[in-house]
Amino acid sequence: MENQVTAHEVAKLAGVSQSSVSRVFTKGASVSGKTREKVLKAAEQLGYRPNEYARSLIMRKSSLIGLVMKGVSNPYYPHAVKKFTSELKKLGYSVLLIDTDDIELQMHDIDALLSYHVAGVVIMDATASLQTAEMLKRFRIPAVLFNRVVPGSGLHSVSCENETAAREIARLLIDRGCKSFTYVGGREGASTHIERLKGFTEELENHGFGCQVLPGDFTYGTGYRNGAEMVESGRLTDAVFAVTDIMAYGIFDAFRDRGVRVPEQVKLIGFDDIEMSSWSPYQLSTYAHPVDRMVALSIELLLDPERSHADGEVHYLPGEMKLRGTT
Amino acid sequence: MENQVTAHEVAKLAGVSQSSVSRVFTKGASVSGKTREKVLKAAEQLGYRPNEYARSLIMRKSSLIGLVMKGVSNPYYPHAVKKFTSELKKLGYSVLLIDTDDIELQMHDIDALLSYHVAGVVIMDATASLQTAEMLKRFRIPAVLFNRVVPGSGLHSVSCENETAAREIARLLIDRGCKSFTYVGGREGASTHIERLKGFTEELENHGFGCQVLPGDFTYGTGYRNGAEMVESGRLTDAVFAVTDIMAYGIFDAFRDRGVRVPEQVKLIGFDDIEMSSWSPYQLSTYAHPVDRMVALSIELLLDPERSHADGEVHYLPGEMKLRGTT
DNA sequence: CTGAAAGCGCTTACAG
DNA sequence: CTGAAAGCGCTTACAG
Secondary structure, eight states: OTTOOOHHHHHHHHTSOHHHHHHHTSTTOOOOHHHHHHHHHHHHHHTOOOOHHHHHHHHTOOOEEEEEEOOSSOTHHHHHHHHHHHHHHHTTOEEEEEEOSSSSOOHHHHHHHHHTTOSEEEEESSOOOHHHHHHHHHTTOOEEEESOOOTTSOOEEEEEOHHHHHHHHHHHHHHTTOOOEEEEOOSTTOHHHHHHHHHHHHHHHHTTOOOEEEOOOSOHHHHHHHHHHHHHTTOOOSEEEESSHHHHHHHHHHHHHTTOOTTTTOEEEOSBOOGGGGSTTTOOBEEEOOHHHHHHHHHHHHHOHHHHTSSOOEEEEOOEEEOOTTO | OTTOOOHHHHHHHHTSOHHHHHHHTSTTOOOOHHHHHHHHHHHHHHTOOOOHHHHHHHHTOOOEEEEEEOOSSOTHHHHHHHHHHHHHHHTTOEEEEEEOSSSSOOHHHHHHHHHTTOSEEEEESSOOOHHHHHHHHHTTOOEEEESOOOTTSOOEEEEEOHHHHHHHHHHHHHHTTOOOEEEEOOSTTOHHHHHHHHHHHHHHHHTTOOOEEEOOOSOHHHHHHHHHHHHHTTOOOSEEEESSHHHHHHHHHHHHHTTOOTTTTOEEEOSBOOGGGGSTTTOOBEEEOOHHHHHHHHHHHHHOHHHHTSSOOEEEEOOEEEOOTTO
């Protein structure tokens, strides 16, 4: 950064004022074609690039969006991250990556977001505490929870139609002739878990069916343990709905290792539709998130000045059922 | 950013000069305990945070490190990213995430890196072209290729001991009594592919064995196709070494779907040791990267002023063989 | 359209 | 230890 080329040097070489150089690199400013040409040539020659720190400082506007990630366990998120970065890039924003080890966004991480006064933050796979929400609001940083909703936080949320999808899944399983059901859940308190559980059990109830509910934490290992236990304790049901694909794989493998056949003896369905679900050992039926639309809406909520600081909007977008070999 | 609290406001509330406020937030500066206390109290009250844009501008030093990612296909990378962000955070750096869709780092992405004049960039899973390397060098931005080496680029490289590991793998397979061998590779030109291929075939040759080499691209699908073709064309060998775990899964599944048993009929081994390799359907033998040490060394190369701008150092770190059920 | 000048919020010699 | 002042590299009224 010591030997950075400045607008001044470009101006000198081009024989114009520094203001003119600036105007050439500021869209919307009026510059004559001749000046523009001279400046561009000089800039090219010197390898000039406007200094983003100076620009953000004087414009009092950040071109950074904070992306908060927690887990690396669910391959669903890297895809969303990629979509976010590429869409944001088109709009002239860069991404500041925050990777928490904790469930919640920690003060340490918030500090970075605040120091750069990011134009917005999207929180993925992490549960923002009410305290975090207050913090963000206090510093007037627009935020959206991606694939999560935290009631009372007042933050925007963009999720998949979890409850509706879960109802659809219940109906599918009933149509397939299943009479007994199990739901294997995710971390207590996670909205995806809560909503899917609600939709599934309620719809079953509407049809006069009960449901065995097993606790989980979104990991393969816990899925496996649950699957094993179901078989060994003789609590196997006609159908199993796992809160995420990753958990479904664990359940499936536990079944397979114990000679339980899917879908002949048990129907199994997951949620997310990550890449592995179409792999040969699984061929898992599942429900796909509308990732692209979720990302687009999130960005809209963050960047639209009308909405970014308004009360939190909670959106549920419809995805798509993917029927494969396990149902 | 409009209503940001500045050092001036804190100074006024604390009854000191703005310089003193600055000193309190600059480590190494001398301030009296009394002043520090007054400033801290006022800062807390107002929710003050030094503006990082102003700070980077005046110090002519960026606190940002660019992290360049390409694929989302190999779960190996998200882990490395997490390690990078947490280590970097400890050193006071934040991460600017670049997510290319192209194989090479594109101009568009370089621009962001340049505008923020990042303190360094780590390139993962992307092949930096010689042109990119020139660009980075021209702007004096330290860079390290993670898990890649590009000869002639003059960039630092930190990789796993690919060649040595591949030799070890060859010996293991020979010890297991295998007489015929297949190597399923990655993208043409990728150094991981080249080095693993070299080590494997050379070591086999040393023992008087040949090797069938099949082309690949690091994806599950291509692994599957290769596996299927080997079975169907009768070109199955006693052992198969896949350039990455992901490809090994595809090969394994193609074998399994065709009734070929692993390891009874064919021994199979991968490279990376990602989470799925320990999952029940695979139990894949593989070679684990020393990710933590690779990350630590990369950061060292980037941040050490003695080395960051020096000629590219190429490092190969030893990992660890993980023997599971497929060998 | 163009240039001179002010100012964004900081750090850091310089004097005291 | 502390304050007044200069200056980092920009954008943007303000005059012309």
